[in-house]
Amino acid sequence: MSGSADSAETYDEFSDAVNMTASELDKWLDTDESKAVGQKSSDGGESTGHHSGRRIVEILESKKADLSDDDYAHMRKVVGYVKRHRAQGPSKDVEHSKWRYSLMNWGHDPQKKQ
Numbered sequence: 711m712s713g714s715a716d717s718a719e720t721y722d723e724f725s726d727a728v729n730m731t732a733s734e735l736d737k738w739l740d741t742d743e744s745k746a747v748g749q750k751s752s753d754g755g756e757s758t759g760h761h762s763g764r765r766i767v768e769i770l771e772s773k774k775a776d777l778s779d780d781d782y783a784h785m786r787k788v789v790g791y792v793k794r795h796r797a798q799g800p801s802k803d804v805e806h807s808k809w810r811y812s813l814m815n816w817g818h819d820p821q822k823k824q
Contacts, residue, residue, distance in 0.1 A: 717782050721774065724785040727792040728817035732770035735817050739763045747811040759815035762788065766817040792818045 730738065738744050739760060748757025766788060769781050777785075792813065799820065800807045810820055 717777075720782050720785050720789070721777075723789045724769075727789045728766060728770070729822050730814065730817050730819055732767045734819075735763055735770070735814075736767050738814050739767070743811050744815055747808045748815060757815070759791075759812055762791075763815045763817060770817075788816055791816050796820065 728735075744760060744763070745757075748759035750757045762784070765784055769777065769785065772781070795809065795813055795816075796818070798809065800809050804810055805821055813820055
């Protein structure tokens, strides 16, 4: 798949959806706010979004040519999540909302100026 028109489109959509740098995201994932949001498995481990964030950092730190089909599949998942959740934002106090924190775990800060 790597090199196809579909992967180029996925890469562009991912680049649009993820507006945090690898270092910004990595730093965010270490915060209590990041760890406090998202769906966790029954054993109370890491949330889906937090795990995704760590995977996004790996993708951002990779060369485009080195991305695997699994990476592209995760990139499509990220794009879908960001699109869906951006449409559901709170009407007030966006800055301190669980909605924003969840999106940030997926690499998108709705408060960040592009």
